[in-house]
Amino acid sequence: MLLLKRGGKALLQLRQIYKVFNEGTPDEKIALDHVNLDLKQGDFVTVIGSNGAGKSTLMSVISGKIFPDLGVVKVDGKNVTQVSEHRRASLIGRVFQDPMAGTAPSMTIEENMAIAYGRMKKRGMALGVSKKKRSFFKETLENLHLGLENRLEAKVGLLSGGERQALSLLMATFTEPKILLLDEHTAALDPSRAELVTQLTKEIVEKYGLTTLMVTHNMQQALDLGNRLIMMDQGQVIFEAEEQEKEALSVDKLLAEFQRIRGEKMSSDKAILI
């Protein structure tokens, strides 16, 4: 139902993002080459591309881990191009590839939830896990169907990789950030766990109607999830598919498309060289 809201204002706007690493050395690499991207409210965009295509750099530029050399990043209409990572994080939820990265292992599940809950507020001297919050956390954790709601006082370090990643996903989303960034968040899990987390991702994004950008290496996953798909190569967005167009795609078609564009590009490069 929330999907009906899709198509409202642009929650994420990238304009002419340019980032080069090791400029002026033999290792110079243009990681992002004038990238433009708009995510409207409720958009769920999957990003595919080979290694070094610039997917991770794109994520880092949006999250504020690195600043672009040129270009503008806007979240919910606010220009955040030079805003520090932690300040921007009040608007952006993130799940990392490493299942260990999104949670604090020596703290309990409810304490981790409390930290996630604090995203929107100034952290003060109020009790982190009050009675009221505990029942809210419990209720929220039930959405994972993993039984974590009964293990509120268990240390997160004791959970399996799949459970930790599911918890990370929940923690990144239940405060309903403006944008959700998923950075290959199922890549480090075994197939069945990856399937579970993918399923949860679908449910949660729909439940909260989150505007999502997901990087993945798994083409099938990129096709199964979301309403838009973009393909990156050499720091550029080389292919985009939306709604019906995306639904008509298959892995084979995608690969063919990739080959076609790459082939063309290569021949055009050759033409310049000759």
Place this chain on the structure above:
Amino acid sequence: MPTAIFTSVEAGFIYALMALGVYLSFRILDFPDLTVDGSFVTGAAVAAVLIVSGVNPFLATGAALLAGFLAGCITGLLHTKGKINPLLSGILMMIALYSINLRIMGKSNVPLLAEETVITKITDFWKSLGIDDGIQAGLAAIGVSNFIPKTWAVIMIMMLLALVIKFVFDWFFKTDLGLAIRATGDNETMVKSFSADTDFLKIIGLGLSNALVAFSGALIAQYNGFSDAGMGIGMIIIGLASVIIGEAVFGAKNIIRATIAVIGGAILYRIIVSLALRVEFLETGDMKLITACIVVSALIFPKILDKQREKKRRKKRLARAQEKDDAAFEERGQSLAAVKTDL
């Protein structure tokens, strides 16, 4: 001997505050903060100089606490904003504080014996309550009258103080701010992704840690009756020793348990040192060597014990498996024999 242990426990409660500070930086923030050697003396120096110049000793001790907080914040700033390695920023601050402490005191030693201090004040207050006489009479009644400490004031009040600080400490690390500080030491990337300013949290954490250390320094100066520029040397190792001994002996499942363990560890450390110093050929100058040995053994012994336990467990399992095998073998033998007789 009982007197030695009594004073060890007395001092142990005061040093426990310092050990809690070290626990905060080392364990909670995962920041090996060497500022401690300097900030301990800063606390002592500020309190001593203020007391000598006639300031109320409680106020002077409060000022010492603030000075320690400041010193810790500067270490935090050096690390977070100056991007200096944690170890190095602590060492830099420690060295800088040595000179600052000399400046504060104006000389290398400030005696406090003739002054009115927190310790004399609480002793007087305690005496006015008249509890000592009761305890003394009680001790005499059970026949241990040969061991009579001058007063129970210091040990009782310091125990109370250590416990109050422990409870405040436990509570603070359950608040939103405290949780965020703990998470910063646990997984910085994660806390940042939940919109917490980890730089600020580290600075506050180090400030609080050194505030506790300076508080302890101020009380130790008043307890010993002097403040000395060299009294902080090796303090970080003493703090670490207390933390490690406490964790090894009492366990540290969660913060509440860990803080009580650290206090216990600080007292145990004092007792071990005072017992070691009673050994004939050891001298006062050997203190630091003894400390180093205590820390090394506290670090190594639990591991050796674990290994031995593991070995024993494996042996047992092996024996059990063997037994089962034997039984199965026998059974099979019998059934074979049965088959044979059938034939």
